[in-house]
């Protein structure tokens with residue numbers, strides 16, 4: 467099997483650099499069994515970080531994840547998210563307990579604030595710390611936080627990750643956010659790492675894929691995974707897609723590949739606001 471690559475979180479937990487997303491899973495009954503089989507195949511292959519959220523299908527994705535990990539809870543590193551509209555003291559706890567019920571477990575390994583809303587950050591962080599103390603979550607983090615949002619976290623607060631939009635067509639974070647996260651020792655979780663499939667037809671990707679005899683999706687994932695402090699969480703609904711994505715861990719992009727990709731997907735030359743999907 468392809469060698470597992472890990473990223474170490476501030477807590478010391480080592481998690482695989484390639485995980486699995488679940489947005490839109492559970493939306494269509496006809497796809498349900500394939501989606502569950504895909505997540506389970508991912509677990510077999512060591513893609514044990516499973517990312518979900520109370521928002522996805524209004525809980526349907528969490529229920530599907532719960533079914534996929536039944537009997538295998540301890541193999542998974544579960545990530546879920548609280549909506550900003552729920553992120554006050556009481557609401558965060560209620561949202562977390564509802565997520566736990568849907569997931570069929572008593573612990574979420576990493577619980578994220580989905581994006582910043584109007585609740586003061588110190589209140590959300592207090593609520594998250596209380597959930598850590600009671601054992602409902604192992605740790606907490608943030609999502610869609612730009613550099614200034616990270617600065618606004620209360621003193622002493624240390625998120626385990628910032629989950630942000632990052633892929634070949636969304637390189638903005640390379641200018642300010644990724645370097646800042648590295649300084650703060652916060653690994654980044656790259657969401658939509660293949661731009662929801664939209665980038666897969668790109669010529670430059672095909673050219674690099676051809677030189678290695680691999681597929682464009684594998685090049686797109688290997689590119690995100692070239693950094694040692696980034697976790698990628700592609701969503702794949704079939705076992706064959708999961709297997710293809712897993713094989714990206716074995717692809718090493720050369721300097722020439724990176725130059726080819728830079729020519730078509732230029733790195734940022736100035737600060738730009740964080741994109742969100």
Ligand code: NAP
Nearest residue numbers: 487488489517657658659660661662700701702703707710
């Ligand atoms: P993505 O992972 O970039 O792309 C998913 C799309 O790529 C799906 O249509 C999938 O098709 C396709 N795909 C995956 N593997 C493939 C393969 N080997 N060959 C061809 N197509 C393939 O987009 P995403 O779902 O938006 O992002 C990933 C995860 O990040 C989400 O599911 C969610 O967990 C998380 N996310 C978080 C936020 C946030 O605000 N924190 C926002 C967006 C996403 P199939 O489904 O048919 O396999």
